[in-house]
Amino acid sequence: MLLKAQNLKVGDQLAEDDGFLWDITEIINETETSMTVRLNSDFSSFKDHWRSGQGCLKTFDKRSILQGVSV
Template sequence: MLIKALNLKVGDQLAEEDGFLWDVTEIIQETETTITVRLNSDFSSFKEHWRSRSGILKTFDKHRSLQGVSA
């Protein structure tokens, strides 16, 4: 499924080319043209393990289409 970056929300999952999913755990900043989100991976079945880690920050152009799953 394609998701426009401008529609990203907490709980969405973004896919890498190999299908590995990253969870959007926080919206950090939005501007008129970009959105910055915190991404965490679910290596553990216990969500409190991966949500407590710092994850990675990723900035996307709001008009970019991303492969993923909407929450």
């Protein structure tokens, strides 16, 4: 599924080229032109474990089209 970066929200999942999914667990910052999100991955069946990690921050231009799954 194609997602517009401007429509990203907590719970959406973004895909890497190999299909590995990263969960958006927090919207860090949003401006008129960009969106910064926190990404975490599910390496454990206990969501409290992976959602509590620092994850990584990624900034997208809002015009970007991304591969992923929207909730």
